[in-house]
Amino acid sequence: MAPEVDTIAPAADTAIAVETVETIEKVDTVVMPPTVVPEVAVEVTEQPDVPEPAPARAAEPIAPSVLSITGLHKRFGDTIAVDGVSLEVREGSFYGIVGPNGAGKTTTLSMVTGLLRPDAGRVVVHGVDAWADPVKAKRTIGVLPDKLRLFDRLTGAQLLHYAGTLRGLNANTVRSRSADLAKAFGIEDALNRLVADYSAGMTKKIALAAAMIHSPRLLVLDEPFESVDPVSAANVIDILQRYVAAGGTVLLSSHGMDLIQRVCDSVAIIVRGQVLASGTIDEVRGEQTLEERFVELAGGRKAAEGMEWLHSFSD
Numbered sequence: 001m002a003p004e005v006d007t008i009a010p011a012a013d014t015a016i017a018v019e020t021v022e023t024i025e026k027v028d029t030v031v032m033p034p035t036v037v038p039e040v041a042v043e044v045t046e047q048p049d050v051p052e053p054a055p056a057r058a059a060e061p062i063a064p065s066v067l068s069i070t071g072l073h074k075r076f077g078d079t080i081a082v083d084g085v086s087l088e089v090r091e092g093s094f095y096g097i098v099g100p101n102g103a104g105k106t107t108t109l110s111m112v113t114g115l116l117r118p119d120a121g122r123v124v125v126h127g128v129d130a131w132a133d134p135v136k137a138k139r140t141i142g143v144l145p146d147k148l149r150l151f152d153r154l155t156g157a158q159l160l161h162y163a164g165t166l167r168g169l170n171a172n173t174v175r176s177r178s179a180d181l182a183k184a185f186g187i188e189d190a191l192n193r194l195v196a197d198y199s200a201g202m203t204k205k206i207a208l209a210a211a212m213i214h215s216p217r218l219l220v221l222d223e224p225f226e227s228v229d230p231v232s233a234a235n236v237i238d239i240l241q242r243y244v245a246a247g248g249t250v251l252l253s254s255h256g257m258d259l260i261q262r263v264c265d266s267v268a269i270i271v272r273g274q275v276l277a278s279g280t281i282d283e284v285r286g287e288q289t290l291e292e293r294f295v296e297l298a299g300g301r302k303a304a305e306g307m308e309w310l311h312s313f314s315d
């Protein structure tokens with residue numbers, strides 16, 4: 001069970017407030033029968049110098065759970081999109097989800113963020129059941145959905161204003177955070193243009209900025225680097241790494257195996273709606289690269305045979 005945590009309203013500045021969770025160990029009290037101690041003379045002899053036992057190494061504290069997914073199922077007609085997905089994402093984790101096309105990544109993330117109702121299963125965000133109390137659960141999440149349906153007749157600045165005020169920020173805070181985010185993502189010059197006129201990568205960036213403006217505790221990002229140029233992607237990764245170092249948590253899906261292996265601490269490989277491997281990057285990949293492990297679990301590469309017609313050109 002996830003430990004109970006206090007919900008703290010988003011801070012007025014961009015710093016991520018870190019929860020303090022006190023773990024109280026329950027100790028059973030055992031009443032011992034009184035012992036009769038015989039009165040005997042005890043000779044105290046000098047003990048030889050025995051080296052002090054090394055103090056036991058404190059076990060790594062396990063970070064509290066930020067997101068707990070249990071037994072998620074989703075079917076669209078005859079298609080089973082998600083088939084019993086369970087995952088545990090801990091605070092301060094940079095968690096990647098990978099899988100082939102149609103594996104169920106977007107469907108899973110949509111059920112986590114309240115965009116799609118599961119047929120079965122449970123999603124708990126910071127101790128709150130996301131489907132029993134969606135308003136409370138959503139307060140702590142920032143979402144970059146797969147299919148971007150933005151209000152694209154707004155300018156970038158207006159879109160960020162809308163996203164910020166919807167999350168309860170005042171106009172001044174929205175203005176200063178919008179400027180910070182636009183600078184970080186390199187879209188300062190585009191803030192006063194209509195989002196409809198943005199390129200694919202710029203649209204991704206403004207949507208990412210809108211997802212982050214209220215400094216949520218958990219960011220759920222569906223393919224955040226798709227269409228984003230390598231320099232901008234490196235900037236975004238830098239921002240996300242600093243966010244995670246401050247106690248934030250990122251759950252993202254991507255097809256970039258190198259990126260996931262380099263940036264994430266944990267990963268889940270989803271194939272045909274099921275989690276075939278999950279854990280730290282090293283646990284999942286073993287002696288292989290993440291890409292090799294992924295290809296192995298996804299069923300290997302298909303031999304490109306029977307396409308000879310493509311080698312005799314029609315003109």
Ligand SMILES: Nc1ncnc2c1ncn2[C@@H]1O[C@H](COP(=O)(O)OP(=O)(O)OP(=O)(O)O)[C@@H](O)[C@H]1O
Pocket residue numbers: 076079080081099100101102103104105106107108
């Ligand atoms: N609204 C829908 N109606 C019908 N089928 C759907 C719907 N959404 C998803 N599916 C199906 O569910 C399966 C999982 O799709 P999903 O989009 O979750 O995969 P994905 O892992 O995100 O794929 P990709 O990497 O290509 O984005 C696919 O077979 C897809 O066709």
